[in-house]
Amino acid sequence: MSKSLKKVLVALLVGATVLTLAGCGSSGSTTATTSTNKDAISGEINGGGSTSVQKVIDAAGAEFTALNPDAKFTYSGTGSSDGIKGATAGTYSFGCASRDLKAEEKGSLTELIFAFDGIAVVVNPANTVTNLTTEQVGKIYMGEITNWNEVGGADSPIVVVSREDGSGTRGAFEELVKFEEKLKPDATIKEGNGNVQTTVAGNANAIGYVSLTFVDKTVTAIDVDSVKATVDNVKNKTYKISRPFLAVYDQSKVDDATLAFLDFLMTTEGQAIVEDNGGISAV
């Protein structure tokens, strides 16, 4: 009995030691391999931030690791502010934001615009309204227009769906539609693009906004100022509700693998991935 207990204890200790050593090894090996072998890119690229860029970045990361099997790529969609914070603190090797950086966030960060995105105004497919002006959208979100019949639709109340405070999409939308900090008090708040879409799909009177990359058949993207919400229209700048996708990193902390990935993102191939995933090429 006591012998077997001893064995268990020894096994636990050995296990713990091995784990600690392994931890040390992996953090040190990145620089070692990149300095000795310049051709192959290896190391861990650990990004995080905006959920709006997730689809694009995940696809680019998958392609990048397929080309460089020694590199490991992860991206956590935790929101623009978190991505910027993580990049500043060094917990992420790069952060992504789907809005411009605030003055206090800039610090020592280097910014790279790798794509543009449009924000689509979406309604339930049962809704007969197909076009709104930017001003009307703003008034709906401020609570000055509360019934669909005021904008040419059926006589039913408008259910306004917005995003949580701090969301890059919400920040960009409020800024572009010009109703900053004036969201009507009883708007329904949903976390994430997907939840907004589900809510709008499930309520015939709802209006919401999602990143253009998220629009699917369950909702209808309406025209804004008579311009369709399409990639082409964002690119030729006729569609007004659009914004940049940024990658940010700290020049003093960034590793070679991350830089190689960001370089890859800006190549023709990388930009093709951006476009394939609903983003709009930045070059």
Added chain:
Amino acid sequence: MQAIKRKKQKERIIENFFLICAFVAVVSVFAITVFVFYNGIKPFVSNSYPLWDFLTGVEWRPGSNMYGIFYMIVGSVLATFGAILIGVPVAIFTAVYISELAGSRIGKVIRFAVELLAGIPSVLYGVFGLGIIVPYVLKISPNAQGESLLATIMVLAIMILPTVVSISETSISVVPKEYREGSYALGASKIQTIFKVVLPAARSGIMTGVILGIGRAIGETMAVMLVCGNPIAGIPTSLFDQIRPLTTNIALEMGYASGVHQELLYSTGVVLFIFIMIINLAVNKLVKAKVGS
């Protein structure tokens, strides 16, 4: 001699190992408390936001420096109260049925279902609420959206069932057989016995279950976030109004917040923490009272 000494030493090493394991819980609760309180009290100590405005404000607009949580406290309390009002009677009658009335086979089936209910991840309750309860509420609601206090109460009422049922059932089953037999001997029926003898005898155990249920309801986050609507202002005045409980306020915005905004989310956590501590103290008192009697 040497062998005995070695054996003793070994015993001590193993004892200390257990002590270290036991310390993990103590250190964790201590660290969490200090971390949340330290960050949560900071904005009031450094005067970056007045405590009174925080506790009595009814609008949450971080961008305009408005951080009022009073409407969230009201929302949390109403949702919890409603969940208890619906969930507790159902749970107690379930417990009575399992332990007093059901045959062993059907009792087993119900008990298994309740245990399974306890194991379902809370986000799935939320998805169920969003897919089934919210559209149903929308049909009967005078408002245009189904996310509401009512939807929240219904999801929470189901979520507290396992806690209240299992604790009530345990305390009902330890009521001595003689009590029931005495009651029958006086000519009481089965139902009379349950209401007049068994339930009163199991009262303190049932109360513990109810209070733990309250704790679960007030602390629930993921499921509630999907069905409550999370508006940025407004004290709910009807069952069909949307609410933003304290928990979802933290979960919604913590990932994005910085500066005072982030600190005040910790402060929201402190308020929640105080609620939970009051509930836990009540449980301890009840358990002690039970041992005393």
